[in-house]
Amino acid sequence: MSGLYVHIPFCESKCGYCDFYSIKRYKDSDFAADFIKTVVDEITQKAYLFKNQTVDTIYFGGGTPSILPLKHIESIFRAIADNYNLSSSEALECTLEINPEHATDEYFAGLKSLGFVNRLSTGFQAMTDAGLKYLGRRHCVSDNYRYLQLCCKYGCENFSVDYIFGYETLDDYQIEDAFRFFIDENIPHISAYSLGIEENTPFMMKLRKGEIRKMDDDFYLRQFLLIHELLESNGYNHYEISNYSLPGLHSRHNSNYWKSVPYLGFGPSAHSYYEGSRSWNERKLADYQRQIAENRHYAEHEILSPDDLFNEFIMLRLRTREGIDKEYLTVHFAKYKEHFEKNLRRRDLTEYFEVNDRYVRLNINGLFISDYIISELFI
Numbered sequence: 327m328s329g330l331y332v333h334i335p336f337c338e339s340k341c342g343y344c345d346f347y348s349i350k351r352y353k354d355s356d357f358a359a360d361f362i363k364t365v366v367d368e369i370t371q372k373a374y375l376f377k378n379q380t381v382d383t384i385y386f387g388g389g390t391p392s393i394l395p396l397k398h399i400e401s402i403f404r405a406i407a408d409n410y411n412l413s414s415s416e417a418l419e420c421t422l423e424i425n426p427e428h429a430t431d432e433y434f435a436g437l438k439s440l441g442f443v444n445r446l447s448t449g450f451q452a453m454t455d456a457g458l459k460y461l462g463r464r465h466c467v468s469d470n471y472r473y474l475q476l477c478c479k480y481g482c483e484n485f486s487v488d489y490i491f492g493y494e495t496l497d498d499y500q501i502e503d504a505f506r507f508f509i510d511e512n513i514p515h516i517s518a519y520s521l522g523i524e525e526n527t528p529f530m531m532k533l534r535k536g537e538i539r540k541m542d543d544d545f546y547l548r549q550f551l552l553i554h555e556l557l558e559s560n561g562y563n564h565y566e567i568s569n570y571s572l573p574g575l576h577s578r579h580n581s582n583y584w585k586s587v588p589y590l591g592f593g594p595s596a597h598s599y600y601e602g603s604r605s606w607n608e609r610k611l612a613d614y615q616r617q618i619a620e621n622r623h624y625a626e627h628e629i630l631s632p633d634d635l636f637n638e639f640i641m642l643r644l645r646t647r648e649g650i651d652k653e654y655l656t657v658h659f660a661k662y663k664e665h666f667e668k669n670l671r672r673r674d675l676t677e678y679f680e681v682n683d684r685y686v687r688l689n690i691n692g693l694f695i696s697d698y699i700i701s702e703l704f705i
C-alpha cells in the first residue's frame with residue numbers, strides 16, 4: 327500500500343491565509359508544458375523507489391490543479407500508470423483538487439471522459455460572499471452551488487468540500503446555516519479548518535497593520551465544537567481533527583498519511599516518506615526544475631531515528647479519532663511504552679484522553695489542543 331502526491335504550483339492570485347507555494351505564470355503555455363515535462367521526468371526517475379509497492383491512492387493538489395488544461399493532468403497520470411504498479415481501477419482512489427470557479431460543464435465532461443479521477447476536493451471555504459471576500463477568495467457562493475449541481479449531473483458521488491472557521495466576521499449563525507446546507511445536500515466529506523495566520527501570508531501583513539484581528543482560543547473552540555456537534559449528530563464521522571465523512575467516504579489518501587504509509591511527492595515543495603526517511607523537493611519552481619534536471623531526488627533528506635519514529639507515530643495517530651492501537655504500541659515501540667503511559671496518567675493531561683482495552687485516543691477537547699498534548703508526549 328502506498329500513495330503518490332502531485333503538487334501543481336499555480337494559482338490565479340493569493341488567498342489571504344495561504345502559505346502554500348504557488349505562482350501565477352501558468353497562462354504561458356510553453357511554461358506550463360515545461361513544468362509538466364519536469365514532473366513527468368521526476369515520476370520516471372523515482373519509480374524504482376516504489377518498484378515493490380502497490381499504489382492505491384493518487385492526489386493532485388496545489389496550488390490549483392484545475393487551472394491547467396486536463397490534457398496535462400492526463401499526461402501526469404499516464405506517466406504514473408506507465409511507471410508504477412497501480413491498484414485495480416476500482417481500488418485506486420484518485421483525487422483532484424478543483425476550484426469552484428473552474429466548475430463548468432465542459433470541465434466536468436472532460437473529467438468524466440478522462441475516466442481515472444474518482445474523487446474531487448474543492449475549497450468552498452465559506453458559504454457567504456462576504457466570507458469569501460474576507461478570505462481573499464476569487465469565487466462566489468454561486469460557484470459553490472454550481473459545483474454541487476455539476477457533481478450531481480455527472481454522477482460524482484465521492485467528493486470533499488473545505489470550510490474555514492475562526493475569523494472575526496464569521497458568526498455561529500452563518501456556521502449553522504452552512505453546515506445545515508451541507509447536511510441537507512449529503513456532502514460526502516467535509517474538511518473544516520480553523521483559520522491560521524502564518525508568516526509570509528497576506529493575512530499576516532494585515533494583522534501587523536491592524537487591519538484584521540486574530541480571535542482568541544475560546545472563539546475557535548466554540549466554533550470547532552459547534553461544527554463537531556452539527557456533523558456528528560447528523561451521521562458524520564469526525565475521523566481526524568479537521569475531517570468528517572459519511573460512512574465509508576473518508577479520504578483514503580490522507581488516512582494513509584496518518585498511518586505512516588509510504589508516499590512519494592512530485593513537484594516543487596512536495597514531501598516524500600519511505601523506508602523510514604523523509605525528504606523535500608526544492609520549494610521554488612526554478613530550483614525544483616534544476617533539481618530534477620540534475621537527477622537529484624530531494625533538496626533535503628532526513629533519516630528518522632527510533633525516537634523520531636515514535637514521535638511521528640504519536641503525532642499522526644493522535645490526530646485521528648481511532649487513536650493509538652495499544653497492541654501496536656507494545657509490539658513496535660516497546661521501549662517507549664512506560665514513558666507514554668506515565669504521561670497518560672499526568673493530572674493535567676488525563677482528562678483529555680479516552681482509553682479502552684484496545685485504544686488510546688483524544689476526546690473532543692483533547693483534539694482541539696492536540697498540538698500541545700502531542701508535544702508533551704514526545705521523547
Ligand code: SF4
Nearest residue numbers: 337340341344388389
Ligand atoms: S488557498 Fe488554494 S487557491 Fe488560494 S492561494 Fe492557496 S493554493 Fe491557491
